[in-house]
Amino acid sequence: MQTEKVIDHIVKWLRDYATNAHIKGFVIGISGGIDSAVTSTLCAKTGLDLLCLEMPIHQSEKQVSRASHHIQWLQDNFAHVKRQEVNLTPVFDNLVAALPPVDNEEDRFMSLANTRARLRMTTLYYFAALKGYLVAGTGNKVEDFGVGFYTKYGDGGVDLSPIADLLKTEVYTIATFLGINREIIKAPPTDGLWGDNRTDEDQIGASYPELEWAMRMSDQGKQATDFSGREREVFLIFKKFNSANQHKMVPIPVCEIPTGLK
CATH class of the missing domain: 3.40.50.620 (HUPs)
Structure with missing residues (x-):
């Protein structure tokens, strides 16, 4: 950098x-x-x-x-x-x-x-x-x-x-x-x-360098089955938080009303 x-x-x-x-x-x-x-x-x-x-x-x-x-x-x-x-x-x-x-x-x-x-x-x-x-x-x-x-x-x-x-x-x-x-x-x-x-780290279960690694692996399309040991554990931690917190990271869902109903 x-x-x-x-x-x-x-x-x-x-x-x-x-x-x-x-x-x-x-x-x-x-x-x-x-x-x-x-x-x-x-x-x-x-x-x-x-x-x-x-x-x-x-x-x-x-x-x-x-x-x-x-x-x-x-x-x-x-x-x-x-x-x-x-x-x-x-x-x-x-x-x-x-x-x-x-x-x-x-x-x-x-x-x-x-x-x-x-x-x-x-x-x-x-x-x-x-x-x-x-x-x-x-x-x-x-x-x-x-x-x-x-x-x-x-x-x-x-x-x-x-x-x-x-x-x-x-x-x-x-x-x-x-x-x-x-x-x-x-x-x-x-x-x-x-x-x-x-x-x-106490709350997440992984350090930031570990999470950065998992984020890169996820962006590359890797799966948990590609890893073992601590790497697999960290990758699963990352995916768990990433999945659970999508509601924070994507736009608020809007219920769009079909034109014919208005």
């Missing part, structure tokens, strides 16, 4: 898109993870306004600290970068208290994890409308188009996706080139939706 040229291309794409839409800048949620760190830095390099939101919901101290350090680094290195913390923990807790109890607490736990992402999306769009900004997405290619590892209408609810054509390993390459804080680069990827230390 021609890293510097890819960076320049994305920055120009962001600037041109915002300028053509008569938009003043971008708003982005900073999680303390690699994807939001890289995306926010690319947005900052446009020279347009950038509002970085910290939106903790029972967040681990390490994630909060990494996010804060990154925003400070952005402000030290780029003009037009502002920060805003919105503590969504009481909002989340009040919503949980208002919801009826369920029989299966594990199902409730999963629903509430996705609810965290949707509360953050709502907050991002509040500030986007207030400031006249675009919501910048942080999904990479494997998450967005491989395994669908994001929340529908949560972190998947964005105006534009600057790094969605980059594999996770490529995001790390760009992060190193940009000088992103080492604490972020070294931190295991996590969606931060569970209030504990579980990583993306």
Whole structure:
């Protein structure tokens, strides 16, 4: 990958898109993870306004600290970068208290994890409308188009996706080139939706390099029977997530009414 040229291309794409839409800048949620760190830095390099939101919901101290350090680094290195913390923990807790109890607490736990992402999306769009900004997405290619590892209408609810054509390993390459804080680069990827230390790999069952391999194999038309051992296991994991999450990755189905019925 021609890293510097890819960076320049994305920055120009962001600037041109915002300028053509008569938009003043971008708003982005900073999680303390690699994807939001890289995306926010690319947005900052446009020279347009950038509002970085910290939106903790029972967040681990390490994630909060990494996010804060990154925003400070952005402000030290780029003009037009502002920060805003919105503590969504009481909002989340009040919503949980208002919801009826369920029989299966594990199902409730999963629903509430996705609810965290949707509360953050709502907050991002509040500030986007207030400031006249675009919501910048942080999904990479494997998450967005491989395994669908994001929340529908949560972190998947964005105006534009600057790094969605980059594999996770490529995001790390760009992060190193940009000088992103080492604490972020070294931190295991996590969606931060569970209030504990579980990583993306814990949830998916495979690492991002493994998923990238499986995505390539799938694109080449390979089948599970073509592999054995760990390769077969990873390929099946990829296909399971890819199949289950197609509803996120394809357009919303529309019931088309036959002309004769109208």
